Amino acid sequence: DAGVTQSPTHLIKTRGQHVTLRCSPISGHKSVSWYQQVLGQGPQFIFQYYEKEERGRGNFPDRFSARQFPNYSSELNVNALLLGDSALYLCASSPHGPSPAFFGQGTRLTVV
């Protein structure tokens, strides 16, 4: 069975640009969450969507937004990129609610 898939795996962007990260959950999972992981730290919660509705939002600026599509895949958008946005962005899916969550391999975003 396919796990959580994320694309792209790596990305380099310039300050001020916009980025879209994509996630496909495990088949049958209706909940998708996004996390940001800076090197040496644990993942930090950004958003959670369940049945296409936002169910949770972490302490991130409005430059971060997300949505979930009818097939339960999801996008994370970040506008006006800053150097500090450089991190591993993780997507996790679960069958109902946010736990237990199964993570994808992540998208490594580098902002230069």
Add this chain to the structure above:
Amino acid sequence: EDQVTQSPEALRLQEGESSSLNCSYTVSGLRGLFWYRQDPGKGPEFLFTLYSAGEEKEKERLKATLTKKESFLHITAPKPEDSATYLCAVQAGYNNNDMRFGAGTRLTVKP
């Protein structure tokens, strides 16, 4: 504010040398505590969920336990392939859907 603290930050063991990793938490209304393993550059791999004090879960050389204030991940006779960062996360409250992670323990097992 909910807090999750993992100790030690790093642990070096010889192959076969058993030890424990600690995860202490301060949350309002624990709904679940989770252990993950993360290899460099990869996403966390789910290991265990614990829901109530006294609960224990086992998988191969790993055993997770839970009290009202902390959780332990016991590693028995570790092998080099157990080297990874082990993350602890909690889910708390009735309206919160996020998991709050600790910073992790970086485990190195030498042959």
